Amino acid sequence: QQPVQSPQAVILREGEDAVINCSSSKALYSVHWYRQKHGEAPVFLMILLKGGEQKGHDKISASFNEKKQQSSLYLTASQLSYSGTYFCGTANQAGTALIFGKGTTLSVSS
Amino acid sequence: GAGVSQSPSNKVTEKGKDVELRCDPISGHTALYWYRQSLGQGLEFLIYFQGNSAPDKSGLPSDRFSAERTGGSVSTLTIQRTQQEDSAVYLCASSLGSSAGQETQYFGPGTRLLVL
Numbered sequence: 001q002q003p004v005q006s007p008q009a010v011i012l013r014e015g016e017d018a019v020i021n022c023s024s025s026k027a028l029y030s031v032h033w034y035r036q037k038h039g040e041a042p043v044f045l046m047i048l049l050k051g052g053e054q055k056g057h058d059k060i061s062a063s064f065n066e067k068k069q070q071s072s073l074y075l076t077a078s079q080l081s082y083s084g085t086y087f088c089g090t091a092n093q094a095g096t097a098l099i100f101g102k103g104t105t106l107s108v109s110s
Numbered sequence: 111g112a113g114v115s116q117s118p119s120n121k122v123t124e125k126g127k128d129v130e131l132r133c134d135p136i137s138g139h140t141a142l143y144w145y146r147q148s149l150g151q152g153l154e155f156l157i158y159f160q161g162n163s164a165p166d167k168s169g170l171p172s173d174r175f176s177a178e179r180t181g182g183s184v185s186t187l188t189i190q191r192t193q194q195e196d197s198a199v200y201l202c203a204s205s206l207g208s209s210a211g212q213e214t215q216y217f218g219p220g221t222r223l224l225v226l
Contacts, residue, residue, distance in 0.1 A: 001154070012174060020163045024157060029211055029213055031210045031216075032214075034217075040219070041114075041201065041217035041219050042152055042153070042201070043217075044214045044215070044216070046212065047212065047213075049212060052213075056201040087152060087153065089121065089153075090211075091209075091211025091212075092155065092168075092210070093211050094166055094168070095209060095211050096158040096160070096168075096210050097145075097155040097158045097169065097209055097210050098143075098155065098210055098211075099155060100145075100152040100153040100214065101152055102151060102152040102155075103152050
């Protein structure tokens with residue numbers, strides 16, 4: 001089943017923070033986060049593999065709550081370069097591919 | 111090193127024609143994936159190849175879609191008798207091993223297909 005992302009869109013000014021959520025109705029063993037800029041390929045951000053795990057680099061971090069079957073992506077002090085569509089992905093039942101959410105579009109303006 | 115490459119970058123075809131889309135994965139990556147992205151939509155899984163194992167074709171939307179991977183490297187996605195609803199960006203990705211849930215997938219730039 002396709003994970004559900006919220007919100008669908010976020011509009012920010014530079015320096016503001018945002019949270020993007022990803023939830024699933026089925027058990028999650030890992031969550032992947034990708035960012036895609038318009039007309040470009042999705043770019044890997046991070047994978048979270050363990051329940052309760054948190055990861056981050058620069059000012060983008062994420063948490064993964066296995067029990068709640070959800071993950072959140074935190075963007076702190078947003079920059080113009082953060083603009084794009086963020087997708088979360090979870091492994092399909094066979095473990096052969098990722099099932100992606102519909103994406104959250106983030107627009108950061110100066 | 112070189113990333114995933116795809117060709118052509120754009121393809122315009124007439125309804126009913128066949129098209130072939132090509133993907134060159136990162137050297138040494140044994141897993142290869144095809145996804146489809148329709149306008150404003152997420153990425154839809156189509157097919158997965160892992161080494162010499164039988165591919166997972168569970169995501170192919172109809173029997174007009176097929177794919178092969180020769181020599182464990184280059185892959186070709188073929189769409190026969192194209193329909194207008196096939197218009198989308200077709201993305202290829204590759205990863206090191208066999209566990210899609212635990213590995214980074216590296217995406218190519220995609221092929222934009224427009225069926226008139």
